[in-house]
Amino acid sequence: MGAFRLAWKLLHNNRGIYGLYLIVLAITVATCYNFMAIQYNTAFVQLAEQLQSAVVASMTCGFVLLCTVVFFLWHANGFFFKQRQREIGLYMLMGISTSRIGRVLAIESMLLGGLSLxxxxxxxxxxxxxxxxxxGKAMFLEEGLPFTLSWQAIVQLVVVFGALFTVLGLKNYRAVKRSRLIGMLQAAARKQAPPRLKAGSGILxxxxxxxxxxxxxxxxxWNWDLLLASMSILILVSLGTYMFFGSCLAVILSKLMASKTFVYRSVRLVSISNVFFRLxxxxxxxAMTAILAAATVTAFSISLSFRGFAEDHVIIEAPYSLSFISDDAQIRGKAAEVLGDSxxxxxxxxxxxFVPAQxxxxxSGKRIDFNNEAIVTSYSExxxxxxxxxxxEREHLLxxxxxxxxxxxFILNANTMASPINVEGExxxxxxxxxxxxxxIQVPFxxxxxxxxxKNIYVLEDQEYEKLRSNGTELTLSGIQLAERNGYDGQDEQEGIKGQSEHSEYKGMNRHVEPKELDELVxxxxxxxxxxxxHLNDYAKPYIQEYYALGIFFFLGLIMSMVFALATFSTIYFKILSDALxxxxxxxILKQIGMSxxxxxxxxxxxxxxxxVLPVIVGILHSIFAMNMLEEIMNVEFAMQMIYGVGLFAVIMGVFYAGISRNYTKMVYEN
Amino acid sequence: MNSKGDVCMKNIVEVSRVTKEYGGAGAYRALNDVSLTIHEGEFVGIMGSSGSGKTTLLHILSTIDGATAGNIHIDGRDITAMKEEEAAKFRRDKVGFVFQAYQLLDNMTVRDNIALPLSLNNVKASVILNGIDELTEILGIEEQLDKYPYELSGGQKQRAAICRALITSPKVVFADEPTGALDSKSASEVLECLKDINSRLGTTIIMVTHDAMAASYCDRILFLKDGRIHGEVDGDGDKQMLFANILNMLAVMGGSEHGRL
Structure with missing residues (x-):
């Protein structure tokens, strides 16, 4: 039998253990494709360029996604290799050369990669x-977003996955080629040493x-650049997390193990020594679980936040159904006529x-306003x-x-969605x-x-504003709230309310017009x-642009959080089951000496x-700080979204934990 | 402290008509209508060739496996009627185990290994630590307490395993080929330890072996063949004499060379 056919046959024989892995791989490939395809979508790229924070977020996501895939493949490959060591030992016993077995395994790995693609x-x-x-539906596009087959994405995907599986195949080949028969047959009995205690790197x-x-x-x-800040935080925290679990946890557990009054109680000795020794x-x-958990919770909460944020931000961009700037009474009269006809x-x-001002x-190092041009208004306005x-919450805001x-x-201009500008105390x-x-602050004006x-807005105390007004030219913006006539009869107000008003933070003045239908009037x-x-602003333009630009990120964030959740689960799943083996x-032994x-x-x-639980807690802590950072950038509070995100994640993890513990108990006890 | 000539010795193990079948009724009978009695404080050896049923008997006596028919009483309790949870508790409190492969947990120090059965019972740490100190002194491994099993020699590991078996002050210690993996010097050290424990603490020991030298440390040896008790040899304190009798018995049973089955 040729090496290729042998590999295929072995894969087929082991389909039981590879089945789940293949499913996870296929889903990973599918999600990766989507992620890449979106990045090649020109509409998306244009939108992404407008928002620096979104670019940073998607870059970070891409980086973490790649790490996740590599880590997961590496991990799962190790798990399966360990499971099959005895089988490999048997082939060696039967006199098949290691290079041949290695070749078969390498082909197997590539077959697996090909199959998952x-x-x-x-x-x-x-x-x-x-x-x-x-x-397309969410963006109210008439004909929907064109579905394009992205060859670039497919090629990229095939290259990345092909390279990964080739490397894994070579790794398995080398591992078999170098192995000794005795090591393979006694794979499970290999001795481990306790972890070294490095208090220094634990503290670090x-x-x-x-x-x-x-x-x-x-x-x-500190006026750090956003990209610099987020990258350094990512690296510091990731590295720190690795060191925490590598060294700090070992030191803590060894201290626990040394305290006999603590550890000689119930099953503590067994569980703590197991974790300690495996560390x-x-x-x-x-550490990877912690980072993935952080990524999952952050991606999920951020996408929730983006959704809420977009809805709020529309009010900031377009507080009125329609508004225009003019002090001319004639023009106002004409405008009223036009509105009357509609x-x-x-x-x-x-x-x-308001008054335009310098x-x-x-x-002098501060460059906040372009050409120092700004708008000044009064507190009463x-x-x-x-x-x-x-x-x-206007009472609180006021x-x-x-x-x-x-x-x-300082009121951040309505054109900027998120900015880490800090001018307090200047x-x-x-x-x-x-x-x-x-x-x-950022409020609608x-x-x-x-x-x-x-232009940014500076608010002065009323008398101070009066002084300024007397030597400047004051401008007036007329803001008009509209409602559809047939829906607005004063009694059945609900009928006329359409759109996303119930999600809005500024609930008081509901939107009574469909953004699209306003076009003609505008x-x-x-x-x-x-x-x-x-000199004209309407509700329709920002609504479609902003809301659905962020809509994309909402979808993307959800996809990312699903990928991360999947990766978290599979990492934990394979790791813990290989521990159980x-x-x-x-x-x-414990059963024999009387453990029930x-x-x-x-x-x-x-x-x-x-x-x-420990990695999940560390991950949640990380994500809280990440969200806090986002709050700083966007000048809003995401407490509710964070609670949703963390809560949902904790519940899912809790169910998963109970399930995997049951499986584990079954594996170690019923044999 | 325990006089072997005592006539009113309590029966600690009573086995009556135990049968064990594997693979459905009548398929394979590992034990066939075995009855025996062991007194408190006895050091009993069970010998037999491979497949004679000696390990099966040990497993059933120690509740690791269940019997197909028959009754077993240990310390007055019928262990064949026990539920799993109860059996586990029983194993932990009344019985100690010594295995050929030591069965120490690799990821715990010797001290923690020995402490394990008592810590599962929530005994106070200070009590456990005192118990460990006393026992390890008797067995001569007090220096090794903070090492991991992989740092010890075979003989030291087996003595640590004996300590773990004894820490709960069990009624009976079951030893399954305790010297099977040891060189002859370590083997006799371990056997001396068991003998010492038996006479100093009065612990009943039931040891399965196929080594005549190891068996000669016992007070009494039961011989198993094809799932039945085939014979019995009593020692009267003279080890050389007992050793000769064992070899004799093995020869009678057939197929023995060099004192091994």
Missing amino acids: LIGLPVGLLLSRLFFLLL GVVLIAAGYVIAMNFKQ RGNYRSL RYGVIGVHENR VEYAD IRGTLEFLQAE ERMTLRGGEAV EIRLNGNTYAIKES IGNIAAWGK QRMAEIVPGGRD MDREQYA RREVRRSVYWQVGIAF
Whole structure:
């Protein structure tokens, strides 16, 4: 029989143990394809370029995804190799040369890779079809996003996976070629030594993690570049996590083992010594589990947040159904006529007054405003706007913005979605006076109107604003809230409410118009208002652009979190089951010296718990800091999304933990 | 402390008409209608060739395996009627084990290995540690307590295993070929230890072996052949004499050379 056919036959014979692995591989390939295909999608690339934080997020995701795949393959390959050592030993006993067995194994590994691509790619294509369909639907696109077959992505995928499986095949070949028969036959009986205790690197690990956390909390105050900050945090925390599990945990467990009053109690001795002794071989997968758990929770919470954030941000970009800038009473009159003719009824009008001004920072290094151009307004204006919009938590927001004479509040312009700009405590010079910036915030004011929306807003105390107004030209933005006539009869208000209003933070003023249907009216208004589109802002444009740009990230984030969750589960699953294989002998001894099934189960729950709960807790901690960082960048609070993300993850992990512990107990006790 | 001539010795193990079949009824009978009695404080050897049923008997006596028919009482309790949970507790508290392959846990120090059965019972750590100190002194491994099993010689490992078997002050210690993996010097050291334990602590020991030299340390030897008790040899304190009698018995049973079956 040729080596190729032999390899195929062996794979077929071992399909029981490879079945699950193949499924996981195929799903991995399918998801990788989707991820890559999206990155080659031109529409996506354009959107991604507008948001620096999104680019950083997707780069980080891609990096972690690649590490995950490599790590998982490496791990699973080791697990299967260990399982089959005795089988390989038997072939050697029968007189087959190691190079031949090695060749067969190498071919087997490549067959496995080929098979996973063969199954995974069509699944991936099917998924991406579904994905584009959903995305198109979510974006209210008439004809949907075109489904394109991305050859680049396929080629890239085949190259990456082909290389990975070739390396694994070569690794197996070398391992067999170098092996001795006795080592293969006695594979399970190989002796392990306890982990070395390196307190120094244990402490260093904790210090590195802490350093990462400190940067995550302070990078804004320190004016670090976002990419630099996030990359250094990623490296510090990953490295620290490895050291924590490699050294710090070993030291802690050895201290526990030395405390006989603690350890000589119930099943503690068995479970703690098992974890301690295995640490040398296991710390990598513990650390990886922690990092994957962090990635899962972060990706999931971020995608939830993006969704909520997009909805909130639309109000900031377009506080009104329609708004325009003009002080001319004639034009306002014409506008009212146009509105009167349309199918919409006006349910509210609010005027926002502001003055364009030059703002200079006392710290000349600060470059916040382009050409120092900014908008200045008064506290009362902001108060009036928030009250008109019935913004949620406006009392709290207004309290934060309360000012005295020499103070100012910085409101980030509506065009910027997320920025790590930090100006609190800075001094600015404005119209010959100096003001200290008391607060940095983002609230709806004039929206992202083309001519003015990119400028940041400085809020002054009313009398200070009066002084400025008297020598500057004040502008007025008329904000109009519309509702469809037939839906708005004052009684049956719910009928008229459409869109995403129930998710909105600013619940008070609901949107009563379909963004798409507003288009025609906007056209007509643009003809009246001087400056046309530049001085006109409507609800439709940002709504479609922003909401669905982030919609993509929402989908992407969900996909990423599913990949990470899958990787976390499979890493833990294969690791713990391979531990169980090695533990069989040990638990057989324990059974003989009188450990009951219940005690074995308790010991397994403890043992798996330490190897499971600890990384998950560390991972959740990491993700909380990552989310905190995101909150800093976006100037919002994601507490609810974080609680959802962490809670859901914890529940799923809990179920998984119970299941795997049961399996484990079965494997070690019933034999 | 335990006089072997005592007439009112308690029966610690009573086996009546035990049969063990494998592979369904009548397929293969490993033990066939075996009855025997062992007194408290006795050091009994069980000899027989491979497949004679001696290991099966030991497993059934120690609740590791169940009998197909018959009753076994140990320390007055019927172990054949025990449920699994109860049997595990019984094994831990009333019985000690010494195996050919030591069966020490690789990932614990010698001290922790010995402490294990008592710590499962939630005995106070100080009590456990005192017990370990006393026992390891008797067995001469007090220097090795903080080493891992892989750092010990075979003889030291077996003595550590004996300590673990004795830490719960069991009624009976079952030894399954305890010297099977040892060189002759370590083997006699271990056997001396068992003998010492038997006479100093009065622990009943039941040892399976196919080595006549090892068996000559016992008070009494039962011979198994094809699942039945084939004969018995009593010692009267003279080891040389007992050794000769054992060889004689093995020769009678047939197929013996050089004192091994």
